[in-house]
Amino acid sequence: MSTFRIEVGQDGVALLLMDVEGESANTLRADFNEEFEQGFKKLSEDPAIKAIVFASAKPDSFIMGADVAMLARVKTQAEATALARGGQQAMQRLEDLGKRKPIVAAIHGPALGGGLELALACNYRIATDDRRTQLGQPEVQLGLIPGAGGTQRLRALIGIAEALDLILTGKSVRASKARKLGLVDEVVPRAILLDVARRRALELANGELKPERTKINFKGGLPKVLRSMADTEVLQAVALEENPVGRRILFQQARKALLSKTHGHYPAPEKALEALRIGIEKGAEEGYRAEAQLFGELVVSDVSRRLVEIFFATQALKKDQGVDEPGVKPRKVQKVSMLGAGLMGAGIAYVTAEAGIPVRLKDKDDAALGRGFKQIAGILDERVKRRRLTRRERDEKLALVTGATDYSGIKNADVVIEAVFEDIKVKQGVLRDVERETPQAIFASNTSSLPIGKIAEGAQHPERVVGMHFFSPVNKMPLLEVIRAPKSSAETVATAVALGKKIGKTVIVVNDGVGFYTSRILAPYVNEAAFMFNDGAAVEDIDKALVDFGFPVGPMQLLDEVGIDVGAKVAHIMHEAFGLRLAPPAGFEKLVESGRLGRKSRKGFYLYTEEKGPKVVDKTVYELSPQGQKRSSPPHAEIAERCVLQMVNEAALCLGEGILRSARDGDVGAVFGLGWPPFRGGPFRYADSLGAAQVVERLRRYQDRFGARFAPAPKLVELAKIGGKFYPA
Ligand code: NAI
Numbered sequence: 089m090s091t092f093r094i095e096v097g098q099d100g101v102a103l104l105l106m107d108v109e110g111e112s113a114n115t116l117r118a119d120f121n122e123e124f125e126q127g128f129k130k131l132s133e134d135p136a137i138k139a140i141v142f143a144s145a146k147p148d149s150f151i152m153g154a155d156v157a158m159l160a161r162v163k164t165q166a167e168a169t170a171l172a173r174g175g176q177q178a179m180q181r182l183e184d185l186g187k188r189k190p191i192v193a194a195i196h197g198p199a200l201g202g203g204l205e206l207a208l209a210c211n212y213r214i215a216t217d218d219r220r221t222q223l224g225q226p227e228v229q230l231g232l233i234p235g236a237g238g239t240q241r242l243r244a245l246i247g248i249a250e251a252l253d254l255i256l257t258g259k260s261v262r263a264s265k266a267r268k269l270g271l272v273d274e275v276v277p278r279a280i281l282l283d284v285a286r287r288r289a290l291e292l293a294n295g296e297l298k299p300e301r302t303k304i305n306f307k308g309g310l311p312k313v314l315r316s317m318a319d320t321e322v323l324q325a326v327a328l329e330e331n332p333v334g335r336r337i338l339f340q341q342a343r344k345a346l347l348s349k350t351h352g353h354y355p356a357p358e359k360a361l362e363a364l365r366i367g368i369e370k371g372a373e374e375g376y377r378a379e380a381q382l383f384g385e386l387v388v389s390d391v392s393r394r395l396v397e398i399f400f401a402t403q404a405l406k407k408d409q410g411v412d413e414p415g416v417k418p419r420k421v422q423k424v425s426m427l428g429a430g431l432m433g434a435g436i437a438y439v440t441a442e443a444g445i446p447v448r449l450k451d452k453d454d455a456a457l458g459r460g461f462k463q464i465a466g467i468l469d470e471r472v473k474r475r476r477l478t479r480r481e482r483d484e485k486l487a488l489v490t491g492a493t494d495y496s497g498i499k500n501a502d503v504v505i506e507a508v509f510e511d512i513k514v515k516q517g518v519l520r521d522v523e524r525e526t527p528q529a530i531f532a533s534n535t536s537s538l539p540i541g542k543i544a545e546g547a548q549h550p551e552r553v554v555g556m557h558f559f560s561p562v563n564k565m566p567l568l569e570v571i572r573a574p575k576s577s578a579e580t581v582a583t584a585v586a587l588g589k590k591i592g593k594t595v596i597v598v599n600d601g602v603g604f605y606t607s608r609i610l611a612p613y614v615n616e617a618a619f620m621f622n623d624g625a626a627v628e629d630i631d632k633a634l635v636d637f638g639f640p641v642g643p644m645q646l647l648d649e650v651g652i653d654v655g656a657k658v659a660h661i662m663h664e665a666f667g668l669r670l671a672p673p674a675g676f677e678k679l680v681e682s683g684r685l686g687r688k689s690r691k692g693f694y695l696y697t698e699e700k701g702p703k704v705v706d707k708t709v710y711e712l713s714p715q716g717q718k719r720s721s722p723p724h725a726e727i728a729e730r731c732v733l734q735m736v737n738e739a740a741l742c743l744g745e746g747i748l749r750s751a752r753d754g755d756v757g758a759v760f761g762l763g764w765p766p767f768r769g770g771p772f773r774y775a776d777s778l779g780a781a782q783v784v785e786r787l788r789r790y791q792d793r794f795g796a797r798f799a800p801a802p803k804l805v806e807l808a809k810i811g812g813k814f815y816p817a
Contacts, residue, residue, distance in 0.1 A: 091120050093145065100138035100293075100475040101286045102131055104191075107145035114144055114331040115294050115473060116202040118174055124488055128181055132188065139289035141187075143194040143212060143282060147222050156230065160396050162387050171385030173694060176238030176376050179209040186211045189489075190292035194285035196278055197223045200260060200420045205234055208241040211292055212273040214298060215263040223271055224260025228356045231392030231767070232346075235383035239363040240375040246270045248364065255358045255364075256346070273299055293513060328788025332369075336757035339365045353638050353767050356386055389573060390777075394769035398759060401752045402594050410570060410585035411578040411595035414748075418586035419530065419579065421445065426499035427518050429460025429491070432534055433507035435562025441562075443591040448498050449491045457491045464489060467563050467813040473544075485496045492578040495525040503587060505556055507534040515543045523548050530580050533632070537607060537661050540600050548606065550575035552689045554584045558593075567761035568593035573600040593762050596753040598742075602660070602665035605742050605754065606761040609771070611662040612734035612797070615672050617643035619794075620727060622673040624715035627705045633727035636763025643731060645703065646690035651710045653680045669797050732774075733787055739771040740801035743814070751814040780807035 093105040108114045130358045131137055154175070162168045182191060182436050187211070192197075193207035195215040204223050207213050215221050225234045225242065225645045233239060234255065243251040250634060254261070263275045291297035328694050339361060347359050359382040367375020386392050407673050409416060422445070426437045429451035437460065450459045468486055471477040477485070490497065497744025498504065504522050508514050517531060522531050531553045544553035555571025557682045568588040572581045581597060588595040598605040618629050621644065652681045656679075659672040686692035694707045710717050721727065739754050755770020767773050775783050784800045790796035800808075807813065 091123050094127060094130060096134065096136055097286065098562070099286060099290060100136060101289050101495055102134070102137040102140045103282070103286075104131065104142045105145040106142070106151065106764060107427060112146065114146055114151045114176070114203070115153060116206070117153060117155045117158050118171055118614055119401065121174060121178060123180075124178055128185060132185055136759060138187060139189055139290050139293040140191040141194050141282065141285040141289050142191055142206070143285070146197065146199065149197035149715055150195045150199040150221075152198055152236075153226065155205055156399060159230075159232075159387055160370065160393075160400070163555060165174050165384045165388045167384075168387035169380050171387075171599065172235035172380035172383040175205070176380060178206060179237045179241075180207040181204065190289055191816065192285045192292070194249055194281050195223070196221055198260070200224050201234065201238075201346060202224055202236050205236040205238040206239065207238065212288055212297075213632065214274045214281065215266060215272040216278040216281050217263050217275050219262070221263045222260040223263075223266045223579060224258065226260065226362065228354070229395065230257065231354065231384050231389060231395040232460070233356055233360040233379065233383055235379060236334075237379070239379045240367045240372050241359055242271075243364055244372075245366065247749055248368070252342070252361070252364065252425075255360045258510040266689070289484060292439055319485040330618045335365075335368065337811045343360075351638070353765065354391060354460060355389065356392070391767040392771060397769055397773060398766055400754070401756050402563040404752065405596065405756060406583075406589065406593060409582045411581050411594065416582045417576040419502055421502040421583065421587050421590070423448070423501050424587075425450065425498040425504040425526070425529070426507070427451075427504065427522075428507040428509075430575050431455050431463070431560060432558060432562060433505075434460035434463035435467075435487050435560065436505055436507060436534065436558055438467050438563055439591045439593075441485050444488070446488045447490075448500065449489055450495065451491075451493065452608045453493055455492060461489070461491060467558060471619060483507050486800050495521060498516055498522075498526050498529075501526055501529050502531045502582065503532060504534045505534060507558075508537060510537065512542060513540055516546060519543060521552065527596060527635025530554065532584055533645055534558055537603060537658060539602060541575065542569050542800060544575060551577035556584050556588065557599070557606070559606075559767045563694060565761070566592075566594050567606070567757060568595045569604055569606055569761065570595055570597045572599055575805060590633035596757050597749060598753070598757075599747050601747050603662055604758050605739075605747055607658060608662070608747070609738040609758065611658060611670055612738050613731050614643050615797075616668065616731045616734045617647075617727075618659075618676055619673045620722065620730070622713050622715070623676065624643040624713070624719055625718040625721040625727065626794040628710070628722070630727055633724045634731060634802050636724070637732060638768055640763045644693040648686035650686070651684045651688055652684060652692060656680050664731060664797060668711065669799070673799075674743075675712075675714060679709070684709065684712070728815040729786065733783065733790065736771040736775050736783060737787060737798070740803045743772075744801055744803035775804070776813045776815055780804050780812065784808040 090109050091106060093107060095103045106114050129434060131140055132447055162171065191210040192214060193210040193213045196218060197205060197220050199207050204225060223557065227234050239255065250269050263272060264271045267275050288297060316634050329815050342361055343358060350357060363375060363379040366378040378425040424435050424445055425441050425448045427450050430448050437449050440447045449460055451460060465486060468482045472479060472482050504526060506515060507516050508518055515538065517536060521529055522529060533540060533555050534557060535555065540553060540555040547553055553573060554576045557563035557569040557571060559567055569585045570581060570588060585595050585597060603611060621629055627644045631644050634642040656677055663671040663672060683689060684691045687696060690696040693709050694704060695704045710719065742748045743751060745753060751772035755772050758764035758770050764770055784804050786799050788801040
C-alpha cells in the first residue's frame with residue numbers, strides 16, 4: 089500500500105495513516121478503493137489488532153475532500169452516481185469494521201467533504217485545537233451535495249437542524265464549535281492527539297468508553313441559515329415536534345426559504361434537503377440511494393460544472409506569479425507602508441496586519457489617522473465578537489499597525505501602497521515623496537480609475553510602480569486587481585501579486601488602461617441600465633431582471649450604494665477615454681446636481697428611511713428622467729440581456745486589446761470583483777455557453793435598434809466566424 093500505511097503497536101492499536109503520494113494534502117479518489125480493501129482485510133483479519141486509529145500522515149491536513157479533478161472528468165450521471173455508491177460502500181465497510189474493532193478518527197487540519205464523511209463513519213472523533221483544524225461539508229460551494237453518506241450520518245450524529253446548517257451553507261467550523269455540535273467527541277492539543285486517540289480506541293474496545301450521542305431531533309428549532317427567512321412562528325411550533333406532519337411542514341418551509349435565497353439558480357441545497365428528508369422518512373438505505381442519485385445528477389449539471397471551473401481557475405491563479413517572464417522572483421515583503429487612512433487605506437492596513445505583516449499608516453492629520461484606527465479596531469472587535477479571534481490575537485494584530493502624520497517610519501518599507509484622494513496631482517505628489525523617503529520601495533497605487541502609467545510619469549523609477557486595485561469593503565471582497573503599467577518591472581508585478589495572495593486575495597494581473605478591467609466592464613453595464621431608466625423603465629424592473637439573472641444586487645441599487653456621483657464621475661472618465669461607445673445617457677448628471685447621491689445622501693433611486701423591510705423605489709426620482717412618471721419597462725429578459733451583453737462585449741474587447749492576460753482572469757475578475765453570478769461562470773464562460781455566433785447575432789440586433797454602443801467586439805466576431813470558443817476544449 090502506498091496511500092495507506094498500517095502500523096500496529098504493542099498495545100494492539102493499529103494506526104492507519106493516509107498519505108497520498110506526491111500531494112501536499114490528502115484527497116479521496118476512486119482508485120484508492122483497491123488499496124483501501126487490502127487495508128480492511130489486514131485490519132479485519134489480524135488478531136493482534138484490537139482497535140484502530142485513522143489519521144493523516146500529512147503535517148497539516150486531514151482530508152480535503154474528494155479529488156475535484158476526478159469529479160470533473162466524470163462524463164455521465166450514471167458514472168457519478170456509481171462513484172458516490174463506491175464512496176458510500178467504503179464508508180459502510182469502515183462503519184461495519186468499527187463494530188468489531190473500534191475506529192477513532194484523529195483529526196488535525198481540514199477534514200472537509202469526503203474527509204468529514206470518513207470521520208463520521210468512525211466510532212469516535214478527536215480533533216486538535218489547532219486553528220488549521222476545520223470540519224465541514226463544503227460540497228454546495230461546488231454545486232454538489234455530500235455523496236459518501238454525509239447527508240445521512242451527519243444528521244444522525246448532530247440532528248437535522250445543525251446538519252442542514254452545515255450542508256446548506258457549506259461553511260466549516262473549528263474544533264471547539266465542532267465539539268459543541270457533537271461533531272467531534274474531544275478536542276486536544278496537537279502534541280497528544282495520537283496518544284489520546286490510541287487510548288480512546290482501546291477504551292472503546294474494552295467497553296470502558298461508551299460515548300453518548302444526540303438523537304435525531306428538532307430541538308434546536310430551524311437551522312440558522314433558514315431561521316431568519318422563514319415564517320418563524322409556524323416553524324418554531326412544528327419544529328419542536330418530532331412528528332411526521334411537523335417534519336413535512338419543516339421541509340416544505342425550508343425549501344421555500346431556500347428558494348427565496350437561491351432564486352432557483354442553485355439546485356444543490358434543495359437536493360441536500362431532499363436526501364435528508366428521504367433518509368428520515370424511508371430509512372437510511374433509501375437515504376443513501378437518494379444521496380447517490382442526486383449527487384450524480386448534480387455532478388453533470390451545468391451549475392456544478394461552472395462552479396468547478398471557477399474553483400480550478402482560482403487554484404491555477406494561486407500558482408500563477410502574474411508575469412510570463414521566466415525566473416522572476418518576488419521581493420520578500422516584511423513591512424508595508426500605507427498612505428491614506430480613509431475607507432480603503434484602513435481596510436488595506438487591516439488585511440495586511442491580519443496576515444501578520446507590520447504596517448505603517450500615514451495620513452494628513454491626527455483626526456484622519458484616528459478614524460483609520462477606529463475602522464481597523466472595529467473590524468477586529470467584530471471578529472472577537474464572532475469568536476474568530478481571541479482578545480489577545482486582536483491586540484497583537486492591532487499592534488502591527490502604527491501611525492504617523494509624516495513619513496517617519498516608512499524608511500524600511502518594502503512596499504508602499506497609496507489610497508489617498510483620487511486626484512492625479514495628489515497621487516504623483518505622494519509618489520515623489522516616497523521616492524525621496526524610501527527610494528528602494530515598490531510603490532503601489534489603489535487608484536480606481538487613473539492609469540498607472542500616468543501616475544508614474546515623472547517618477548525616477550517607473551519600473552517600481554504598479555497598481556493594486558482593491559475592492560470595498562477590503563476585508564470582505566476577495567479580488568485584487570494588480571495593474572501592470574508599460575514600465576512596471578516583472579519583479580514589481582510579481583511582488584504585488586505575492587503580497588496580494590499573502591493577504592488572502594484572489595489576484596488577477598491586467599495591463600494598464602482606463603478603468604483597467606473590472607471598472608471598464610462595469611461601466612457599459614451600468615450605462616445600459618441608465619439608458620433604460622431614461623427611456624422609461626421602472627427602477628424595480630431593471631434591478632429585478634438582473635437579480636433574477638443572478639447578480640447580488642441590480643445596477644440601480646449598485647449605483648445607490650457606490651454613490652451616483654462616483655458613478656457619474658467614472659462614466660465621464662470612460663466616455664473621455666473610449667468615446668461615444670461608453671457615453672452615458674444625456675441628462676444623467678441632473679441626478680447628481682439635485683443632490684441625489686444615493687445611500688450616503690439618503691436620497692437615490694430608493695427611499696432611505698429608518699423602517700426595515702424591502703427596498704422601496706423613490707418615485708420622485710422619475711421627475712429627473714425624460715419620461716417623467718410615465719414608466720414602461722422593456723420585457724424582463726431584454727433588460728437582463730442588454731446589460732449582460734454590454735458587459736460580455738466589453739470583456740471581449742479587453743481580451744482583444746491585451747488588457748486581460750486570459751479569459752480565465754476575466755471570468756475570475758467578474759465573479760469575485762463584481763458579483764457576476766458564479767453559476768454562469770463569468771462573461772467568457774457565458775459567451776461560450778451561448779456560442780460566439782449567438783452573442784454576435786444578439787448584439788447586432790440591439791445595434792440595429794440602439795446604435796454603435798452594441799457593435800460586437802472584433803474578438804467575438806472572429807470567434808463567431810470560425811465557431812471558436814474563448815476556452816477551447
Ligand atoms: P477616503 O476619502 O476615504 O480616504 C482618502 C484618505 O487619504 C483621507 O483620509 C485623506 O485624508 C488621505 N489623504 C489625502 N491626501 C493625502 C496625502 N498626501 N498623504 C496621506 N494621506 C492623504 O477615500 P477612499 O474611498 O479610501 O479612496 C482612496 C483611494 O482608493 C482613491 O484613489 C479611490 O479611487 C480608491 N478606491 C476607492 C474605492 C472605494 O470603493 N471607495 C474602491 C477602490 C479604490
